[in-house]
Amino acid sequence: MIKPKTTQPNRDSVTTIRDDGSRLFLHPSDVKGRFTAMRRWSGWFLIAFYLALPWIPVGGHPAVFLDIADRRFHLFGLTLAFQDAWLLFFGISGLGFSLFFVTALLGRVWCGWACPQTVFLEHVYRRIERWLEGDAIARRKIDAAPWTTLKAFRRGLKQVIFFAVSAVIAHLFLAYYVSIPELWSMMSTQPGEHWSAFVFVLVFTTVLYFNFAWFREQLCLIICPYGRLQSVLIDDHTMVIGYDEKRGEPRGKAGAPDAGACVDCNRCVQVCPTGIDIRQGLQIECIGCAACVDACDTVMDKLDRPRGLVRYDSQEGLTGGKTRWLRPRTLVYAVLMLIGACVATWAATTVRPAALAVTRMVGAPYYLDHEGVRNQLLVRLVNKTDQPARFVVTVDAGNQLVHQTGINQVVEIAPLAEQVQPLILQVDREHYTGPFELKVHVVDEAHTFELERTVEFIGPHPSMMGETEEPAK
């Protein structure tokens, strides 16, 4: 048997960085098993989902279309305008709480099963490598072989395919922001007509290519902050991937007396995509991919020993205890997540297909003349839909007698357009009793929603109103 040319992992150093600082390029062995199969299916599903979203029309727009140019964000039929950007708060904090909750409960399932880094690396790039260069042993042989025309051709072909795949991913990423028809029109015209998009795709493709062709697990180990948070987010009852030390130790050959279940075959190390030995316990490098679980189960099956020497379990479960799923940490995270979800749902229902703002015009806050007190306001109405809309604007001043000019009819606004109109309010001298509040209402013609803004009618104290000092024109 050919010994894999990897240094044996230890807990004091990162396997993929040699003592001299150079990179040890990992070639994880092939692995078969139930988790590997499930991950392949879920990985393909996620990739298909990612690739399909810009193509599926929902309510006349792509399912996800973050239209930066027009500042409209289409999400599965819901259209948000830039005025609704505050909802991002719930998106981001919701993501945070979901991550806390899932990590406390199930460890780093995100890393192993759903992170784009893992999904694209394991199910696209590594598969291409496997198909072109063979299994881990063959790949290491090619690595060690001297450069020949054949090796240069094979390696070159691999890099070209990697770059092409990266270009596809980058183009579809751009489609999330410009939509497929626009992407297509950009692709069929000269780069000079859309430099910024071209440079973006070029840079993004290069970054993806570099990441997936060479950088790989270094991103998880050194750049990604999530792994570093592992130690504060999980506890002894969190489900992680671990090695049953009580059952496995001491390691020994299959027939040896007094030996534990582990035959020290090193399969769990060979298949690890981050180059650790899971038998040394939970480590920051573990992305929870379960490759070692499948590898060990295969060996245990061959030896007619029960599976699960390396398995999904909590630290407590691995040391013979019982995993508690309900514990303060998971409950608090769950409650916080639910509160956030409720508030986010409520907030999303307050989104209206129009925006209204009432501001005071530039100039004096109020005008006083022989007739009365005047306030001059600007009403800004934004139609957030992609249909022309008609709005009815009314002023509700309670029991105050206010002459209102400016907006006294139905306002029609083109799709995605905005209109600014003056609103002049005047109170006659004999009716003026001092500053008061009034409301500006906007309803659409079909009365499906209503918007309201409160503004203050400003003026002097009634006792300060002198006699007419303005000559009538």
Place this chain on the structure above:
Amino acid sequence: MKPKDSIPPRDDEERVRHHVFDGIQEYDKRLPNWWLLTFYGAIVFAIVYWMADQHFSKETNESRVAVELQRIEAAKLNSSDANLDDATLWKMSRNPVFIADGKQVFNTNCAACHFASLRGKSESPLAIGPDLTDNEWLYGTGHPIELLHTVANGTTKGMPAWGPVLGAKKVSQAVAYVLSKHEEPAAE
């Protein structure tokens, strides 16, 4: 967590850093070469950029500011009323396209006080703005350019400054619409 004594002793104890905090020590490992490359690369880039930008560049901060100010000035001149004069405004006021655009601007923004008829106080004593169809002007003597400045900059009696709200183009259109209700005086 494993108790400290269960970690096997290492053969390279000399590579442990001397600094101790709460009994915790740190191995003195080499950084990844790719990481060092980004670090030294950033230093080299900084020096090159500094030299190219500060010492070997023909441009100075002052010249850059001057160029940028000229660009802003050009944009302002392009979109402003600076190159409008009485003759141009009169000409605009005879152009049906300008009048149509100006009417729309006027009805949306100006009719609140001056009425769609432009007659303001002459039409109704409740009106806020004065009559714009007669030849009596509160500000200036009826020259189009004075009217333009009144609309763009506002007055202290309540006429708002429309320049910042509407932009120079719409202001000139509205002025052209008002002038279309007047006769251009014969050669002055």
